Amino acid sequence: MPRIDVHQHLIPPTYRSLLDERGLTAGGWPTPNWDPDSAIAMMDRRSITTGVLSLSAPGVHFGSDAAARKLAREVNDYHAELVKDRPDRFGQFAVLTLPDIEGALTEATYALDELNADGVVVLSNVHGRYLGDKAFEPLWAELDSRSAVVFIHPTEPPIEMLPGLPSPVLDYPFDTTRTALHMTVNGVMSRYTRMKVILSHAGGFLPYAAHRFVGAAPFNPGTTPEGILTDLQRFYFDTALSSTPSALPSLLAFASPGHILFGSDYPFAPESMGATFDTWLDTYHDWQxxxxxxxxxxxAETLFARLRK
Structure with a gap:
């Protein structure tokens, strides 16, 4: 069965070298090996026709604004060349420079207009600032005006990591849930309805706990329980590491029709791990x-017109 993978990562060689030099990781998870040929071989084995690639945590802003802008441009240009060479196999979520808003607007315009990127990727929090923060309004307005696809990938929350529990194991689902609800109660999802926002890993525990979150309404003037649920269901969700027999029923019960997309999380999720989740997805007993x-x-073909057969 053919698949379009909206949660697959690239690790450009120069970016990998920079992470290693600075001792940076994705929330304590070791940086895996990656190259385009290995990614295509993996996709062939798992019936993935196209992988829409994105940069994972820690993103590009871990120094000055100027350094982040330079690195984002290098990564996005490298990424665009991959897509240019193999448009059938690769797609592009362009990385932005948040919290540098001006740089993010410039890079989004460049990536979407010049590189023809399929969308953009942002992290779930930016140095502790979550995505419902009013400082990010200019970016949401610009992306909404373009009906852009926005992929939200988790990163470390601003709390101490528990010993022996790297953030991708425990904290990433929490941080995705936290930023999604923050965007919702601050009106991002109700004001900007043309952009399409994908949450990683089935939205963390959002589908499971969505009806609990309506309890935020009394604390946020202008919101209602019904409005919170409606806006939470505007999100799209990928299945990366989340198609288990316990998680999938909750996701299917909550997500709006057409809002669930396949994801692998390769190469941060080893292929052997991903194959187990593929099997759970394929053998789920209650598909309609x-x-x-x-x-x-x-x-995914509905979201990304160029990938339609």
Missing amino acids: PGQRDAVNHEN
């Missing part, structure tokens, strides 16, 4: 007619 095809590729 046509639903599995929609999750595997049809919903």
Whole structure:
């Protein structure tokens, strides 16, 4: 069964060298090996026709604004060349320079207009500032005006990591949930309805706890329980590391029709681990007619017109 993978990562060689020099990781998770040929071989083995690639945490802003702008441009240009060479196999979520808003607007315009990127990627929090913060309004307004696809990838929350529990294991689902609810109660999802926002890893525990979150309404003037639920269901969700027999029923019960997309999280999720989640997805016993095809590729084809057959 063909799949379009909206949660797959690239690690450009110069970016990898920079991380290693500075001792930076994705929340304590070792940086894996990656190259385009190995990624294509993995996709062939797992029936993935196209992987829409993104940069994972820690992103590009861990120095000055100027350094972040330079690194973002290098990464995005490298990424665009991959897509240019193999448009059938790779897509591009362009990395931005948050918290540098001016740089992020410039890079989003460049990536979407000049590189024809499929969308942009932002991290779930930016040096402790979550995505519902009013400082990010100019970026949301610009992306909404373009009906852009926005991929939110988690990063370390501004709390101490527990010993023996790297952030991708424990904290990433929490941080995704936290930023999604923050965007919702601060009106981002109700004001900017043309952009399409994808949450990693089935939205963390958002589908499971969504009806609990309506309790935020009394503390946020202008919101209602019904409005919170409606806006939470505007999000799209990928299945990366989240298609288990316990998680998938909750996701299917909550997500709006057409809002679930296949994700692998390769190479940070080793192929052997990802294959287990593929099996759970394939063998789920309660698919409705046509639903599995929609999750595997049809919903992504709706979001990304160029990937339609």
